Amino acid sequence: MAAELSDGELVQRAQAGDLNAFETLVSRYERRIWALAKQLLQHDQDAEDVVQDTFLTALEHLHTLREGERFGAWLKQIAVRLAYRVLARRKRMPTESLDALLSEDPDEEETTLPRPQLVADWRDSPEALLQRKETMRLIEEALQQLPEKYRVVFWLRDVEQLPTRETAEALGISEANVKVRLLRARLMLREYLTRLFGADAEQILTHSD
């Protein structure tokens, strides 16, 4: 029954002390938060810690959430913050100094944009590719090939669909930097995936200019 209730209704019930309602919310969002943590951190134990901490933080602060319908977005914010703290810790840097470490001159990055090398349409649609277990594995591996700073921006912007501004705030970098990193991430992933899923060689357009 609880499964049919909206997030807002479940949050209200959970705020009134209904554990079942809260667990229904957890079940509704756990895979999404897991995917986020796993793809950002690329490490099962760290991702599990972030997932647990995200829901425990939500439990702790549930009474402060006024608009229950925002539960999913709120949860995502908590998870992004926690995941980012892990990334920061890995660099053995205090969070405050992360700005300096991560900020780069956007112009400099832009001048080195990777030019598309392999240009070919794909043999299958994204929907068809997602149907098969072996291609799912390749898709996941492709993401792991990306340097962390690009993978994180790609996941937050293109998968989680966080606005540029929120992504910039979460990562402590400028919006210009988010945009450049996102473009680089998309170009690199596209190149890699085209190598895997690109159409036959004769259809490939080689670089001409």
Added chain:
Amino acid sequence: MKCEQMLKLLGDYIDGEIDPQMCELFERHMANCPRCQIVVDTIRKTIALYREGELLFEMPLPIRERLHQRIRQRWQEKFASRSGE
């Protein structure tokens, strides 16, 4: 407009945040450049792949079980201390 210039505008174009004037130039170039058309198209497919595939990244069952266990435990601590149950 050349392919090189297109590259810098690609992100804004895909996100629908490109300046309308630039957009026109961008699309005029694409109409005659199959290479750029394919780059734009396969970037869109790349994004769709991960966006739609998000939930296909399975959460291992033991991790799920430990999560629910921790939550129940914390819930009991939190509310038992409040209500004395």
